[in-house]
Amino acid sequence: MRGSVTADATHVFPRFLDLAYPNVERGEGVWLTTVDGRRILDACSGGAMVTCLGHSVPELAAAAAEQAERISYFYNHHFTNGPQERLAERLTEVVAPGMARVRFVSGGSEAVETMVQLARLYHVERGDAERWRVVSPAQAYHGSTMGTLALTGRRALQEPYTPYLADHRHIPPPGRGSDPTGEAALAALDRILEAEGPSIAAFVCEPVGAAALPGHAPPDRFWEGLAERRERYGFLVCFDEVVTGIGRVGSWLAADQLPIEPDIVAVGKALGAGHAPLGAVLCREHVYEAVDRGSREFDLGHTWDGAPLSCAVGLRVLDLLVERDLIARVRERGPRLLEELRAALSGLEIVGEVRGRGYLLGFELVDPRDGESFLPVELDAGALVDDTALEHGLLVTSTHPQADGYAGDQTVFAPAYTSTDEELAEMLERLRATMEDVERRLKERLARGRG
Numbered sequence: 341m342r343g344s345v346t347a348d349a350t351h352v353f354p355r356f357l358d359l360a361y362p363n364v365e366r367g368e369g370v371w372l373t374t375v376d377g378r379r380i381l382d383a384c385s386g387g388a389m390v391t392c393l394g395h396s397v398p399e400l401a402a403a404a405a406e407q408a409e410r411i412s413y414f415y416n417h418h419f420t421n422g423p424q425e426r427l428a429e430r431l432t433e434v435v436a437p438g439m440a441r442v443r444f445v446s447g448g449s450e451a452v453e454t455m456v457q458l459a460r461l462y463h464v465e466r467g468d469a470e471r472w473r474v475v476s477p478a479q480a481y482h483g484s485t486m487g488t489l490a491l492t493g494r495r496a497l498q499e500p501y502t503p504y505l506a507d508h509r510h511i512p513p514p515g516r517g518s519d520p521t522g523e524a525a526l527a528a529l530d531r532i533l534e535a536e537g538p539s540i541a542a543f544v545c546e547p548v549g550a551a552a553l554p555g556h557a558p559p560d561r562f563w564e565g566l567a568e569r570r571e572r573y574g575f576l577v578c579f580d581e582v583v584t585g586i587g588r589v590g591s592w593l594a595a596d597q598l599p600i601e602p603d604i605v606a607v608g609k610a611l612g613a614g615h616a617p618l619g620a621v622l623c624r625e626h627v628y629e630a631v632d633r634g635s636r637e638f639d640l641g642h643t644w645d646g647a648p649l650s651c652a653v654g655l656r657v658l659d660l661l662v663e664r665d666l667i668a669r670v671r672e673r674g675p676r677l678l679e680e681l682r683a684a685l686s687g688l689e690i691v692g693e694v695r696g697r698g699y700l701l702g703f704e705l706v707d708p709r710d711g712e713s714f715l716p717v718e719l720d721a722g723a724l725v726d727d728t729a730l731e732h733g734l735l736v737t738s739t740h741p742q743a744d745g746y747a748g749d750q751t752v753f754a755p756a757y758t759s760t761d762e763e764l765a766e767m768l769e770r771l772r773a774t775m776e777d778v779e780r781r782l783k784e785r786l787a788r789g790r791g
């Protein structure tokens with residue numbers, strides 16, 4: 341098997357047909373190894389902020405094997421199982437004591453989609469069937485299904501699929517640019533609520549930005565204002581914690597750090613930690629109660645929901661996080677890691693804001709000609725960062741530039757919670773070398789007039 345695979349040499353339908361994909365065969369801790377022996381240092385938890393405990397964790401492999409030897413799958417339409425029951429109990433007692441019920445799914449998009457369906461059902465069950473529309477900050481990512489894609493306000497991302505997408509509403513990302521207090525975002529929300537309040541079912545957002553706006557956290561004033569408006573207008577607040585949930589920002593949920601309690605939360609990635617496809621939707625008692633007192637059915641689901649195999653892995657993930665006190669490590673080490681990231685990127689003319697919370701850090705690229713504009717979209721600088729990082733044996737993930745106006749190229753730095761200080765230092769060193777090369781290459785392209 342070749343060390344990297346191109347579109348013309350595979351039966352796989354790759355994401356990017358012009359990319360040669362390194363072929364990874366092993367992972368250990370924060371290291372990946374390709375079939376031809378290249379070692380890549382993983383500064384983004386598998387690339388998608390997933391493997392919070394590192395790669396190939398023996399305890400998780402054992403939990404999966406033990407469960408698979410007993411029984412790995414059956415449909416939760418007919419049965420339930422011990423791992424599902426215990427994981428729901430742990431999630432509502434330890435992870436999110438404010439939440440009453442859990443519905444398991446296989447991943448983030450399914451979790452967000454299910455969250456929106458549950459928000460809609462809540463209103464229908466209460467006889468308020470006019471409410472269906474969602475309001476969300478424009479610069480976000482909530483998943484790739486038609487339902488979740490409709491929640492982002494990134495028109496360029498949605499463009500080919502617009503005929504399939506529901507017509508939701510968007511506000512500018514709170515706390516960005518000329519809106520440091522979030523008041524402008526609240527005013528935009530007010531305009532929507534005044535015009536169409538009775539149709540608004542939910543406000544959906546990432547409490548701390550992940551792929552689309554890495555590490556960006558709206559200010560407290562925004563959350564307080566959102567809570568006031570929920571009270572006044574009767575919509576639900578739904579947090580997409582697919583990335584932030586299960587410790588990534590230094591608490592079980594990002595919501596734990598905010599002056600607002602969401603009604604429904606979606607989690608994913610770190611719950612299965614890359615050892616099983618697993619996500620979950622958690623809701624507060626009053627949301628469950630609406631169904632309990634109403635039709636007594638929330639029937640929609642997916643084939644793998646609540647399967648014993650993935651839930652057994654999820655349980656072991658939670659055990660390991662607690663036994664190793666890893667969330668406290670993220671909380672305590674995070675602020676210093678942000679300072680170290682800032683130091684590693686200092687003096688680079690293409691690096692703008694460096695931000696983040698816990699181990700969800702990121703930075704934005706800017707045009708070196710003025711130090712603040714987004715780079716021209718056609719330079720595809722995010723892709724250049726990712727490719728150059730791989731040349732330096734480093735895995736980071738950048739967002740694809742979109743001409744939507746709210747953000748330019750962004751790079752995520754989100755290591756495993758288990759990363760040692762030496763490994764973090766090595767990641768930052770490789771990142772510095774990467775960004776120096778990227779800066780040189782971008783300046784050459786700009787000088788040649790491309791952009």
Ligand SMILES: Cc1ncc(COP(=O)(O)O)c(C=O)c1O
Pocket residue numbers: 388447448449450452481482483484546550551580581582583608609
């Ligand atoms: C905030 C957020 N929500 C939802 C998703 C979708 O999750 P998945 O890719 O597991 O379907 C992602 C994926 O990156 C995400 O970052």
